[in-house]
Amino acid sequence: MYQRADRDDRQRPQALGIESDLESSRGNPAFHGLVGSPDESDHDHDDSTDHVALLYEDRDEQFSAVMPFVRRGLERGERCLYIADENDRADVLSAMREYGIDVDDALESGALSVVTPADTYRRTGEFDRDAMVRFWEESLAEATEEDDFTGIRAAAEMTWALNDGDTDLDHLVEYEAILNSIYEGEPYAVCCQYNRERFPADVIYEVIRTHPLLVHDGVVSENIYYTPPAEFFGPDRPAREVERMTTTLRERTIGNAALEHATERFRKIFEHSQDAIFINDPYADEILEANPAGCEMLGYSREELLELGPSDCHPHEMEAFREFVGTVFEEGAGWTDELSCLPKVGEPIPAELSASKITVDGRPCMLAIARDISERKARERAQRRLYEIAADPERSFNEKLRAIFDLGCDRFDLELGGLARIDPETDRFVVEAVSGDHEHLRPGAEVSLSETYCRVFADETDEAENDAATDTASITDPEATEFEGTTAYEEFGVESYFGTRLSIADDLDRTFFFVSTAPREEPFTEAERTFLDLMGQWVRYELERERYEVTVEETIERLEQSNERLEQFAYAASHDLQEPLRMVSSYLQLIESRYADRLDDDGEEFIDFAVDGAERMREMIDGLLAYSRIETRGEPFEPVDLEAVIDDVLADLRLRIAESNAEVAVGDLPTVAGDRNQLHQLFQNLLTNALEYSGDEPPRVEIAARRDGRQWIVSVSDEGIGIEPGEQERIFEVFERLHSRAEYDGTGIGLALCQRIVERHGGDIWVNSEPGEGSTFSAAFPDPVVRE
Numbered sequence: 001m002y003q004r005a006d007r008d009d010r011q012r013p014q015a016l017g018i019e020s021d022l023e024s025s026r027g028n029p030a031f032h033g034l035v036g037s038p039d040e041s042d043h044d045h046d047d048s049t050d051h052v053a054l055l056y057e058d059r060d061e062q063f064s065a066v067m068p069f070v071r072r073g074l075e076r077g078e079r080c081l082y083i084a085d086e087n088d089r090a091d092v093l094s095a096m097r098e099y100g101i102d103v104d105d106a107l108e109s110g111a112l113s114v115v116t117p118a119d120t121y122r123r124t125g126e127f128d129r130d131a132m133v134r135f136w137e138e139s140l141a142e143a144t145e146e147d148d149f150t151g152i153r154a155a156a157e158m159t160w161a162l163n164d165g166d167t168d169l170d171h172l173v174e175y176e177a178i179l180n181s182i183y184e185g186e187p188y189a190v191c192c193q194y195n196r197e198r199f200p201a202d203v204i205y206e207v208i209r210t211h212p213l214l215v216h217d218g219v220v221s222e223n224i225y226y227t228p229p230a231e232f233f234g235p236d237r238p239a240r241e242v243e244r245m246t247t248t249l250r251e252r253t254i255g256n257a258a259l260e261h262a263t264e265r266f267r268k269i270f271e272h273s274q275d276a277i278f279i280n281d282p283y284a285d286e287i288l289e290a291n292p293a294g295c296e297m298l299g300y301s302r303e304e305l306l307e308l309g310p311s312d313c314h315p316h317e318m319e320a321f322r323e324f325v326g327t328v329f330e331e332g333a334g335w336t337d338e339l340s341c342l343p344k345v346g347e348p349i350p351a352e353l354s355a356s357k358i359t360v361d362g363r364p365c366m367l368a369i370a371r372d373i374s375e376r377k378a379r380e381r382a383q384r385r386l387y388e389i390a391a392d393p394e395r396s397f398n399e400k401l402r403a404i405f406d407l408g409c410d411r412f413d414l415e416l417g418g419l420a421r422i423d424p425e426t427d428r429f430v431v432e433a434v435s436g437d438h439e440h441l442r443p444g445a446e447v448s449l450s451e452t453y454c455r456v457f458a459d460e461t462d463e464a465e466n467d468a469a470t471d472t473a474s475i476t477d478p479e480a481t482e483f484e485g486t487t488a489y490e491e492f493g494v495e496s497y498f499g500t501r502l503s504i505a506d507d508l509d510r511t512f513f514f515v516s517t518a519p520r521e522e523p524f525t526e527a528e529r530t531f532l533d534l535m536g537q538w539v540r541y542e543l544e545r546e547r548y549e550v551t552v553e554e555t556i557e558r559l560e561q562s563n564e565r566l567e568q569f570a571y572a573a574s575h576d577l578q579e580p581l582r583m584v585s586s587y588l589q590l591i592e593s594r595y596a597d598r599l600d601d602d603g604e605e606f607i608d609f610a611v612d613g614a615e616r617m618r619e620m621i622d623g624l625l626a627y628s629r630i631e632t633r634g635e636p637f638e639p640v641d642l643e644a645v646i647d648d649v650l651a652d653l654r655l656r657i658a659e660s661n662a663e664v665a666v667g668d669l670p671t672v673a674g675d676r677n678q679l680h681q682l683f684q685n686l687l688t689n690a691l692e693y694s695g696d697e698p699p700r701v702e703i704a705a706r707r708d709g710r711q712w713i714v715s716v717s718d719e720g721i722g723i724e725p726g727e728q729e730r731i732f733e734v735f736e737r738l739h740s741r742a743e744y745d746g747t748g749i750g751l752a753l754c755q756r757i758v759e760r761h762g763g764d765i766w767v768n769s770e771p772g773e774g775s776t777f778s779a780a781f782p783d784p785v786v787r788e
Contacts, residue, residue, distance in 0.1 A: 053211035067099035073153035079143040083156040117160035151187025285309035299344035405435030451487035453497040500536040642669035662699035690718035719774040
C-alpha cells in the first residue's frame with residue numbers, strides 16, 4: 001500500500017533527486033548506460049535534478065524508462081501525475097501493473113492520477129503557458145499542504161502538441177525552458193516524453209537544450225547541451241552558443257585524444273604482457289579476447305580461444321570458478337591461486353588469477369590476468385617433501401640422505417647427487433656418498449679437487465656462475481667456463497653441475513652436489529639455488545650433529561673408563577689399605593693389653609690416639625668407596641614410597657632420637673622413581689646431620705614435600721646451629737669440614753655422598769640456612785607421573 005509521507009519529509013526537496021530516480025531504471029534490461037551525477041558536473045545548474053526529457057522511438061522503450069520513474073515517486077511518498085495522450089488510459093494502467101505498481105491502491109489513495117491534456121495543458125481550451133505555470137504551483141500546494149505528499153512527480157506524453165493545431169511548438173519549447181527556473185528549489189520531478197519519430201528534428205533539438213537530463217537509447221545522460229533559461233532567452237544567445245559549441249568541440253577532441261592514448265597504452269600492455277590476459281563474459285560463457293601470452297599458455301591460437309568459453313578452461317573447477325566470478329562482480333575485483341587452467345594439450349596448469357569487472361559493449365564482463373605458478377607449486381611440494389624427510393624419526397641419516405638425493409635429482413632434473421670431502425690445501429676430493437651407480441663417482445673414490453667442478457669454491461678467479469651469499473655454484477657450459485680438459489669433463493663426462501659448499505665445525509668441508517652427463521639449456525634459477533642451499537643446510541646440520549654425537553660418545557667412553565679406574569682404585573683402597581690399618585690397630589690394642597702395667601698414663605694416651613686415627617682412616621676409606629660406587633653399583637630405578645623410606649630411617653635412628661630427646665615431624669611424602677637403598681642413605685645422612693648439629697636444645701626436625709611444576713621438593717629442616725652463607729657450597733665437597741673433630745665427629749663425606757645420590761636421580765640438592773636459625777636441606781626429584 002502507498003502511504004502518504006510524514007510532514008517532516010516534505011521539508012527535503014532534494015529527496016526528489018532525479019539521479020537516484022533514473023538510476024533505479026537501470027535494473028530494466030532496456031537501460032545499459034551510465035548515469036552522470038549532476039553534483040559532479042562542471043556546469044553550474046542548481047535546477048538540474050528535477051527536469052528530464054525522455055526521447056523514445058517505440059512504446060517499449062518509452063514505458064521501460066517512465067514506469068520505474070513513476071514507481072519510484074510512489075515509493076517515496078510523492079503525488080504522481082501521468083498525462084496520457086499517445087497511449088490511452090487503460091494501456092498506461094496496464095503497463096504500470098506490469099512494472100510492479102499497485103495501481104488500484106495508488107488511485108484509491110490519491111497518490112496516482114492518470115489524466116489527459118484536456119485536464120492539464122489545455123484545461124482552458126487551449127495551451128496557455130502562464131495557466132500551466134499556475135497549474136503546477138497549485139498542484140504542489142495541494143499535494144504538500146492538504147494531502148501530505150512530499151512533492152509532485154509528473155510524466156507527460158507530449159504528442160498532444162502535435163495533434164493540437166492551435167499550439168505553437170516554439171511556445172511549447174519556451175514553456176519547457178521556463179519550467180527549469182520555476183522548479184528550482186521546489187519538490188518537483190517532471191519527465192517530458194517526446195516521440196522522436198513524430199516530432200520534427202528542430203523541435204527535438206530545442207527540447208534537448210531545455211532539459212538538464214536526457215533519457216535516450218536506453219542511456220541516462222547528464223545533458224551538456226542544456227541551456228539555462230537566462231541564456232536561452234537572453235540577447236547574447238548566439239555568442240553563447242558559439243562559445244558552447246567551440247568548448248564542446250575542444251573538450252571532445254582532448255577527451256578523444258586522451259582516450260586514444262589510454263587505449264593505445266592498454267593495447268601495448270595487453271599485447272606484450274608476460275602474463276596471460278583474458279576478457280570474457282562468464283555468464284554467457286564466452287571468451288571475448290586473449291593476448292598472445294594467454295594463447296601461448298593454453299596452447300591455442302587466438303581464433304581457437306575465441307570459440308571457447310571459461311568452462312573449457314576450468315571444466316573440473318566450475319563451482320570454484322563461479323564463486324570467484326561472484327566475488328569479482330560483487331566487489332569489483334578478486335584474486336585466487338586455487339584455480340587451474342586446462343591447456344589444449346597436457347595437464348591442468350596451476351594458475352594465480354586476478355580479475356576486475358569491466359563493461360564491454362554495454363554488457364558486464366571480466367578482465368582476468370592468469371599467471372602460471374607451476375614452478376612455485378613444484379617448489380612448495382619439494383620443500384614439503386624435504387621437511388617430511390628431515391623430520392622422519394624412523395630413518396637413519398644415510399636413508400634420509402638417499403631420499404634427499406632423489407628429491408634433488410627430480411627438482412633440478414639432474415642425474416646424480418653426491419656428497420664429498422674437499423680440502424683445497426691438499427687438493428683432495430673424496431666421495432662419501434652418491435645417489436646411484438657411476439663408473440667413477442663411488443664412495444671412497446678420490447681425485448684432485450682442481451680436476452673437478454668443485455674447484456670453484458677454492459678458486460676466487462673462476463668465471464662460473466657463483467653466488468657467494470649462499471656459497472652455491474653452477475656449471476652449465478664447461479668449455480666456456482674453462483673446465484675443458486679436466487677429469488670431471490673429459491673422463492667423467494659431466495656436462496652440468498650444481499653444488500654448494502658446507503663448512504663443518506672441526507672437520508674438513510664438504511660439497512653437496514648434483515651432476516648430469518646431459519647439458520642443461522637454461523641456467524639454474526634463484527629459487528633452485530635457494531632450495532639447494534636449504535638442502536645443504538640440513539646436510540651440514542646432520543653432519544655436525546653426527547660428529548657431536550661421536551664426540552659425546554667418545555667422552556662418555558672416557559668417563560666410563562675413568563669411573564672404572566676410580567672404582568678399581570677405591571676397591572684397592574678399601575682392600576689393600578684397610579688390611580695394614582687393621583694390622584696397626586690390632587697390634588696397638590695387643591700392646592695395650594699385654595703391657596698395660598708397664599705403660600704410664602702418657603703411653604696409654606698415645607696408644608689411644610693411634611687406634612682412633614686408624615679407625616677414622618678406615619671410615620674415610622669406606623666413605624670414599626661408597627661415593628665411587630653411586631653410579632656403578634646402584635640398583636635400577638623403581639617407584640619408591642618416600643614415606644616408607646623415612647619410616648625405615650627413623651627405625652634405624654630410634655635410639656639416637658630417644659637419647660637426644662628429639663622431635664621429628666613427617667608430612668605427606670610422594671612416590672618417586674629411584675634406588676631405594678640410595679634414597680635410604682640420603683635421608684639417613686640428612687636426618688643424622690639435623691640431630692648432630694642441633695646445638696644445646698633438643699633437636700626439632702621436620703620432613704616435608706611440595707610439588708614445584710614437574711618435580712617434587714623434599715626438605716629436611718632443623719632448628720640447629722645453622723651455616724654461614726659463604727660455607728653453604730663448600731659443605732657438599734668431599735672431606736670438607738666446617739668444625740673440628742673435637743666439636744663434631746664425622747668423615748666430611750656424608751653431604752658429598754648425598755649430592756651424588758640426588759644427581760644420579762636427575763635432581764639437585766641445596767641448603768638454606770642462617771647461623772643460629774637452623775638449616776633446611778632440599779632435594780628435588782622429577783615427578784615420575786609427568787617425566788618424559
